[in-house]
């Protein structure tokens with residue numbers, strides 16, 4: 001947790017001054033019972049009105065200054081903790097943004113969401129408490145004991161008896177609650193996962209009439225969260241009555257012992273009141289300490305979850321040295337895969353095995369194969385979304401490891417199988433592809449993607465709203481808008497991962513023709529299950545079970561490759577193009 005404090009360094013002043021003001025307040029608070037004792041013993045007992053007024057005035061002034069100190073401290077604590085939380089969230093989000101897909105798969109979005117929200121809130125709270133209470137509470141409890149000894153050392157021994165009893169109870173409660181709080185955090189992760197899954201898949205849930213079972217699942221997780229939270233709260237709730245019990249018992253004992261001391265004249269009535277006050281102060285401060293222990297234990301769990309993100313070593317790093325080793329191999333104008341093998345984390349066998357092929361700049365590569373054959377996995381290696389385990393990939397004369405990730409990804413535009421549009425307008429979505437794209441460029445991109453006609457038909461044209469995920473467009477419209485977004489900056493490499501699947505054959509054909517004629521310098525890679533979408537490619541790969549089982553041009557494959565012939569045969573009735 002201490003490690004994370006570096007993200008609060010902008011707020012050094014607040015972090016130092018906050019506890020200082022709180023300490024000032026605690027000092028005043030510590031002296032108040034002494035003044036009270038004097039007021040009773042010297043003022044009230046001797047009927048000295050002037051002394052009473054003077055002492056009461058001093059006590060009032062001390063209370064006012066104390067209040068001002070508390071307010072300043074709270075102010076500093078809020079500024080520092082909010083600022084720290086904001087900075088930490090920024091850093092964590094930046095880190096998550098750099099995660100390759102393998103790391104994203106390993107964590108899962110649900111836990112990343114809880115860590116970004118719940119865990120950082122917990123750390124924010126811990127910092128605020130650190131500023132407000134971490135010095136004050138121990139200072140007050142120790143100070144109260146010292147003051148009690150100063151007033152009457154023998155009676156102050158009661159404090160020495162109460163302290164260990166209280167500590168015993170505290171340790172007992174903390175030991176029981178901490179594991180429960182850990183479980184609560186896990187439940188939170190699970191609940192976020194369930195809610196997210198249900199909201200994203202709400203249409204599927206309705207289509208399969210699974211509302212009831214899904215609601216049950218969420219209720220179950222919710223109940224388990226409530227159960228663990230309640231258990232922890234019930235145990236924590238014991239703290240207050242137990243403290244009051246100790247406080248009252250100790251007060252009775254104190255009054256009993258003090259009575260004798262007053263009778264023999266070794267203690268004044270005012271001092272008895274002061275001792276009772278110190279006893280209360282000590283116990284209240286200890287309750288705060290116990291709450292702090294709970295807050296910090298929870299924060300420590302949160303800190304380790306945040307550190308887990310920050311410590312995650314990116315499996316993909318920019319490594320310019322690989323360029324030096326491998327330039328000999330590379331052919332300047334080609335994209336080359338050389339014996340590439342790849343598997344997903346936690347998988348046993350290869351997802352892709354010994355993949356070797358090459359294709360030239362400005363040419364089109366088609367990839368076809370049955371579902372699950374590894375087509376999407378293959379294309380994700382090129383922009384370094386995943387790192388491959390064996391072999392080499394060269395891009396225009398350099399091993400891809402030699403490219404800084406951002407440079408590599410700026411060269412490549414990938415339209416994934418399930419692309420999403422971002423909430424905003426059509427234009428703002430297209431500007432994701434090119435920040436300063438003009439309306440003219442936007443229309444040109446839409447034209448290439450065969451989307452111009454339907455966008456012109458919309459009342460607000462380019463400024464038509466796009467809701468989250470682009471759910472206000474049809475599947476085919478979404479695909480075309482996503483393609484327009486990808487082609488707007490005339491990318492060096494364009495990868496379409498089954499992105500034409502929702503288009504009818506005529507639109508698919510027109511779109512591919514546009515890509516060829518309007519983007520002559522773009523090297524394209526088209527993944528498809530339909531032969532019609534890739535038959536005109538300059539080179540075609542046939543994948544099966546993670547291996548290349550054929551490559552060449554359409555007319556060669558259709559003559560000689562059994563796997564390709566099988567796919568063609570199964571599609572014969574679907575497309576006139578294949579015949």
Ligand SMILES: Nc1ncnc2c1ncn2[C@@H]1O[C@H](COP(=O)(O)OP(=O)(O)OP(=O)(O)O)[C@@H](O)[C@H]1O
Nearest residue numbers: 105344351369370371372373374375376377378417
């Ligand atoms: N993120 C992932 N984590 C683990 N395994 C994965 C992941 N994505 C895909 N796989 C596995 O890798 C294999 C290849 O999947 P891939 O998506 O590359 O196939 P595909 O040919 O593109 O299939 P489709 O045509 O159905 O999209 C499959 O067995 C799949 O289960």
